[in-house]
Amino acid sequence: MLKSRVKFHSANGKRMIMIVEDEEAKQKDLEGILANDYELLFASSGKEALELAALHHDMISLIMLDLTLPDIPGLQVLSRIKGDPQISVIPVIIVSSNQAAEVDSLNAGAIDFIPKPYPVQSVVQARILRSIELSEDREIISLTERDPLTGLYNREYFYHYAEQFDQHHKEMEMDAIVLDVNHFHMINERFGTAYCDEILRRIGEKVREMVRDTGGIVCRRAADTFMVYCPHGKDYKAILDSASIGLTAEDTSENRVRLRMGVYACVDKSLEIARRFDRAKLASDTVRNNYAKSIGIYDHQMNERELYAEQLIEHFHQAISDREFSVYYQPKFDIRPEKAVLCGAEALVRWKHPSLGMIGPQKFIPLFEENGLIQSLDAFVWIEVARQISEWKTKYDHLVPVSINVSRIDMFDPHLPQKIMEVIQGAGLTPKDFHLEITESAYTEDSEQIVEMVGEMRELGFQIEMDDFGSGYSSLNMISTLPIDALKLDMQLIRNAFLIRKDTRMLELMIDIADYLKVPVIAEGVETEEQILALKKMKCDIVQGYYFSRPVPAEDFEVFLKEKARESRE
Ligand code: C2E
Ligand code: MG
Ligand code: MG
16 A cells, blocks of 8 residues: 655654665765754665665655675665565665766666765755655655555546557557446445455455556546556456455455456547546446346447437437427326226326437436436426416316426435425416326435435425335335325336236235325236226226326327316216
8 A cells, every 4th residue: 555654754853864884984974964954874784774674664765875785786785675665665876986887776776876985065965855855756746646545546647647558559459447346335334444445455456467467557446446448359357357366355255245347348549538438337337236247348239329328418408498308198097986087197208309209218317317417307397297287277177186207316406395386386386286206216225315305395285106116125114104195006017917927916915015004006007908907806096007098298188188077067
């Protein structure tokens, strides 16, 4: 691990110089020149010098080394100092009457060469001070360019060096590789920071070793992510295996630490370095926590998806101002009465893209949740829905509440209640006209904030429906304490019950849970009469699905409102 050497640590607060010189008279000469400004440490042989250096390496600011020593030749002492990572940072000035040794000394890593007999005192003093200051500056630079835990480059310097590498090897095909630790947070929580630091240090060592043998540069990008930039053609599996061996401190048999790797091979050098590694990271995330596969390769398909996503993001603001987004409505029917009655609708956004055609929300909602655009989109949808409801209010007396989907990201906005209220009041509506759908996974991932926000929204008078229930991992214990007004079953439950496994027990269990919580249960994705009949038997309350209607544009939805108005007049 790299750490700053403690400077001015000697008893009197002066920097310390070690003088390696066997002749007492010469020691005295130097003492006369330096004792006022420095703390001095004397060694009269090569062996003693190496021992003292090892012992006081974090205090010595400079070594003055005579070339002729009784035991080991001075140049050899110098090369041993430079070969030992612990003391190699200490600058060494060679002192010798053999002028011819100057070039060899500098080549072997000396910072300066002072001939004997010594030049005038002030010159010696100035050269010593300059050497110390130079090497202290260099050390500060290398501290900031490196990650203190692993001693690897940090991200900024890594990108910088990767660029330099490209400059020098324009024709060379290069790979961008990312290494991640699976379940790192869990390991951290379970075994503690010290344990994890040790794991990360070991991974750091392994990857450093790897490029030492094969060429390339490495860095630690973030907590548990390492980046490697190396010539193309490596055996990726061998790299991953060698980085994975012996990571777990005590017993390797348990192998609790599993690495995964993402490779963007033969990088496109016209892309920024950071983008190349984003691609490797993307590839790595495709095998996240995958026990069968631990190497992901960035491929053509991922590239297509990336370009498609970019296209959507770039065009987003234009699309909002050109009103390319529209809201479709899908009816919800209460199936408890003999004849099903309309009891609500869900607002679902659609994108009529000028060149890509009609795009469903599955393609862009997750993307917009990642980069924050979802908030603008949802705000647009809410305004549009509020306008539509108030139009229907003036046209038809029998209105049903409309559910809007509220993203997990929206729920983190402390101004959310105020924003929604403004939209509603602006259109002359009340919270009763709206239901809010929040997915189960939002509750389980960030429960505290979500529960708090949901509580606030309910106090304002909104009804909250938990969407896609059964797809997340809520425990029964947790659900019973959650503030909700309805459960919407995940569509997969219906599919499993009627199409895939033909076993309705899970579905029945979920309906029982709703019953236990005393909230109505809504089944989504219901497509056939057979399903409706079975759900009726199971005491499901409300149904939404293609059986009644697909999501339709507002004017088509009016058919349902008119019908309801007519029925109520009869
Ligand atoms: P969701 O909220 O669970 O919406 C239900 C989805 O099921 C809709 O897909 C709907 O078209 C589809 N569906 C309904 N009945 C059936 C059926 O009988 N069979 C089949 N196969 N599918 C059915 P859609 O419109 O593609 O929306 C997908 C998801 O996108 C929604 O899932 C919701 O999570 C999200 N979403 C849609 N609009 C918005 C929005 O304005 N804001 C946010 N944040 N998310 C939205
Ligand atoms: Mg929904
Ligand atoms: Mg749903």
